[in-house]
Amino acid sequence: MSVAIVSGSGGLVGSEASQRFAAAGYDVVGIDNDMRRLFFGADASTLWNVDRLERSIGSGYWHFSVDIRNREAVRDVFRIYGREVEVVVHAAAQPSRDWGEREPSTDFAVNALGTLNLLEATREFAPEASFIFTSTSKVYGDAPNSLPLIELDTRYDIESGNRYHAGIREDMSIDACHHGVFGASKAAADLMVQEYGRSFGLNTVCFRTGTLAGKHQSATSHHGLLSYLMRCVISGTHFTVYGYKGKQVRDLMHASDLVTAFIEYSKNPRPAEVYNIGGGRKISFSIVEAIDRVQALTGKQMNWSYLSVMRAGDAIWWIGDSSKFETHYPKWVLTRNLDMIFEEVHEMNVDRWSEAT
Template sequence: MTKVLVTGGAGFIGSNIVDKLIDEKYYVVVIDNLSTGKIENINKAAVFYGCDITDIERLKIIFRTEEPDYVIHHAAQISVQNSVSNPSNDARNNILGTLNLLECCREFGVKKIIYASSAAVYGDPEYLPIDERYSVNPLSPYGISKHTPEHYMEMYAELYGLNYTVLRYSNAYGPRQDPLGEGGVVAIFTNNLLLGKPLVIYGDGKQTRDFIYVEDIAKANIIALSKGDREIFNISTSSQTSVNELSEILNEINQSVIKPVYLPERHGDIKDSYLSNEKALNQLGWKPEFSLYKGLELTLRYYSLLYDSAEKSYA
């Protein structure tokens, strides 16, 4: 049975990938330090190790024990604000932690590593949609720390023959995304809708993003195990949705009329961003299967059931 090790497998995207791997009969090993991931997110069919990717000796023990065929790497420091306030910690996790994984992959003969990158590497777009040929110009330490490992992937491929695929995600959303802290706008809006709180929008709400459902991301990771060698791909819907439109769709699905509250625009926020997915379509044979409406409907249903269950447990 093919063995896949998933770092960050207790987190939002990682745990959804683990579920899909297990559905497709892979043997799955999860590594997560549970700093932001949750133990209840981990599929019970997976083997779990509580481990930080900055701990190289512990990582080597796990790799020696499990001997994974493939690695899907999602463990990361994901807060832009934290990367600005503590760039050393951001680099330690996202750059040095990834280097530790690459060393383990090299030493223990891993066939391929799939690396989760981000649209944050692109910075403020000069043209739309952004394709993979776009010059990288990150605006935060987080963007830098997500981009830097891409160069190491290429180097390890040239020096040691380690195969890789880099996936740059647009704005991910879906079940298990944390609405608190660095939660995405979909998770935050969903949480507020269900609690009857106003939807806070910074600026005029006309800014646009490219929202990709987490199950589409999971599918891209599975495909990348056998395709897209030594390439970088945008994983996106290749379409724009304004924050105002997002709030309207969520209200429609929820059958509510909670109006947004507009606050001043935040410094450094990008006005418009969406990624071309043409390369992923042509070379991976991947395309998003979930419309924004369907994805939001599934997301809202997930959180509604979660909140109902929590209320009953406290009743």
């Protein structure tokens, strides 16, 4: 039996990973105690997504409502399956910069200590497994703001001759910048994942992602930008744009394309690797561009306002350069463009979010 353990299995990335690895022939073990509900309220609960996984995957999915901060509880899950575990996808996290500022101890315990507990359990019970960590572009903090930015009509960009014009590579320093509590805790986890590859020879990888989207995301004001934008325009909920005239830029990637990268890595793992990964320049948007898109798609006007307050540690421009991963794993390609992602998020959620009006 080949087993894939997925932490955060009720979330956007975790649920996609659970389905895809199950389809690839793995028995999937999900770990998720619905902490997203604790973080962001009942609307953010992932229980509905866990129920969906149990129905769609059936007997090939086992679920454990385990808190990853609990080392012994994590060990107990790994002990059951031992060396049958071939893949560990770590997608559980406290994912919000704002929430992390309010509860730094909890943020660090979930993001850093929880990661350490999963690494240790993998080292003890499944040392040959691929350990795939969903990291974040936030490990670079506001370092991208040092790039030579150009203000255009609807977005910021960087000069065409700049070394990062195609996207930010892994050689950008994570030092001497403002991360925020969330960025710092994820950076600590990211470094520990790398270290377990170097010090203990585990097949570890960090995927540093930008904005992710997909049809199975529990959108909140604190996390899940595109889904929350779509939810706001459909339900009539007010949306606040913070700083930079709404021209701050993010690249976008569908969760399915990210999980395809996970699968490619698991076929030929490289210990202690780090990859920036995302939609690149072609699949990117500014906040004001996204608002225009969701309004055009829904035929509704969004109730939104602008505050000139700059969020601490917020990057004005983030586009990741995926070329290192593409070189190492040339079969991987992006399959969803900007229009497809926006349309899917709308189509899959319009009825549910309309009921909230």
